[in-house]
Amino acid sequence: xxxxxxxxxxxxxxxxxxxxxxxxxxxxxxxxxxxxxxxxxxxxxxxxxxxxxxxxxxxxxxxxxxxxxxxxxxxxxxxxxxxxxxxxxxxxxxxxxxxxxxxxxxxxxxxxxxxxxxxxxxxxxxxxxxxxxxxxxxxxxxxxxxxxxxxxxxxxxxxxxxxxxxxxxxxxxxxxxxxxxxxxxxxxxxxxxxxxxxxxxxxxxxxxxxxxxxxxxxxxxxxxxxxxxxxxxxxxxxxxxxxxxxxxxxxxxxxxxxxxxxxxxxxxxxxxxxxxxxxxxxxxxxxxxxxxxxxxxxxxxxxxxxxxxxxxxxxxxxxxxxxxxxxxxxxxxxxxxxxxxxxxxxxxxxxxxxxxxxxxxxxxxxxxxxxxxxx
Ligand code: 0PR
Numbered sequence: 001x002x003x004x005x006x007x008x009x010x011x012x013x014x015x016x017x018x019x020x021x022x023x024x025x026x027x028x029x030x031x032x033x034x035x036x037x038x039x040x041x042x043x044x045x046x047x048x049x050x051x052x053x054x055x056x057x058x059x060x061x062x063x064x065x066x067x068x069x070x071x072x073x074x075x076x077x078x079x080x081x082x083x084x085x086x087x088x089x090x091x092x093x094x095x096x097x098x099x100x101x102x103x104x105x106x107x108x109x110x111x112x113x114x115x116x117x118x119x120x121x122x123x124x125x126x127x128x129x130x131x132x133x134x135x136x137x138x139x140x141x142x143x144x145x146x147x148x149x150x151x152x153x154x155x156x157x158x159x160x161x162x163x164x165x166x167x168x169x170x171x172x173x174x175x176x177x178x179x180x181x182x183x184x185x186x187x188x189x190x191x192x193x194x195x196x197x198x199x200x201x202x203x204x205x206x207x208x209x210x211x212x213x214x215x216x217x218x219x220x221x222x223x224x225x226x227x228x229x230x231x232x233x234x235x236x237x238x239x240x241x242x243x244x245x246x247x248x249x250x251x252x253x254x255x256x257x258x259x260x261x262x263x264x265x266x267x268x269x270x271x272x273x274x275x276x277x278x279x280x281x282x283x284x285x286x287x288x289x290x291x292x293x294x295x296x297x298x299x300x301x302x303x304x305x306x307x308x309x310x311x312x313x314x315x316x317x318x319x320x321x322x323x324x325x326x327x328x329x330x331x332x333x334x335x336x337x338x339x340x341x342x343x344x345x346x347x348x349x350x351x352x353x354x355x356x357x358x359x360x361x362x363x364x365x366x367x368x369x370x371x372x373x374x375x
Contacts, residue, residue, distance in 0.1 A: 034194055035226060102189065114165075204288055
């Protein structure tokens with residue numbers, strides 16, 4: 001650290017230089033991200049609550065109440081009869097905490113999860129000393145139920161279901177998995193980090209049917225900082241059974257609240273307040289409209305790549321996966337498109353709100369031109 005401070009303008013100049021090197025969602029070229037420009041209202045609210053620490057919630061009962069409202073609004077969005085939950089830093093923290101609770105509550109160590117599960121479960125199993133058993137998926141990238149049924153045993157601590165997989169947007173059979181979880185008395189954690197803010201609305205719009213089983217789901221991850229338009233860091237972990245929280249309870253005797261149940265100590269109150277603000281401002285109606293537009297743009301992109309002769313998967317939600325020769329992928333990258341690839345090497349586009357109809361049109365026109373030039 002320097003001995004003397006700089007002038008504000010000088011610091012600002014350094015910051016602006018750094019920012020100029022960053023990609024911007026508004027630039028329309030980021031096609032492989034699950035985050036987007038936060039809602040304008042969330043930005044305002046975030047700065048109002050920047051000093052709030054939910055890790056010492058007794059000092060901030062007002063914001064604590066907002067956190068509870070976020071948790072209960074998200075549970076009701078998913079039709080989850082929950083008991084408790086928290087706003088955490090991200091889907092990774094939520095998934096790690098869910099498995100932490102499952103391990104401590106059951107005393108078991110085996111986790112069954114689909115091939116499509118997010119890498120945060122690799123971290124969770126490593127940290128928690130859990131034994132990961134990867135279960136195969138079908139053509140639609142959904143976990144194979146018969147394989148889960150065969151592999152679940154006395155040692156199984158939890159089954160992981162994905163509702164909106166990171167790479168394909170695929171949705172596991174939640175009702176089938178909940179039945180197995182109930183029959184075999186194991187935990188079922190649903191990772192709806194991305195899909196939680198998409199599937200209920202796609203269902204209302206008639207694109208798909210989505211419902212959560214009444215019984216059998218223990219915990220759910222749902223992230224406002226993905227399709228919820230909230231600023232980073234904002235994810236939610238919902239617990240069905242408040243008793244289960246006991247298994248991750250840590251005494252915090254000198255704080256205003258005498259126990260904690262989150263991995264983080266100091267927690268971002270601004271995240272909860274900003275998420276609350278967008279939920280209230282948009283309502284279901286507002287989010288449904290966001291999802292409607294994203295899905296229309298996804299389908300336009302799907303049609304476009306099919307018409308250009310590329311093999312594409314029919315999108316389940318606003319993620320498109322298609323096959324693109326390496327040279328074209330490279331050429332698009334050189335033109336500034338920020339694409340991503342699945343582990344299988346397919347090209348993947350996440351049609352977030354910043355991927356507008358115009359962006360889709362520009363992308364398809366670049367793709368067509370490059371294809372014409374022979375890559
Ligand atoms: N579960 C699912 C289904 C996810 O897709 C993700 C992240 C997580 C959990 C973990 O969430 P956090 O990253 O909030 O801890 N999915 C994206 C991914 O890993 C996250 C992301 C977002 C990556 C924006 C890049 C990016 O630019 O691909």
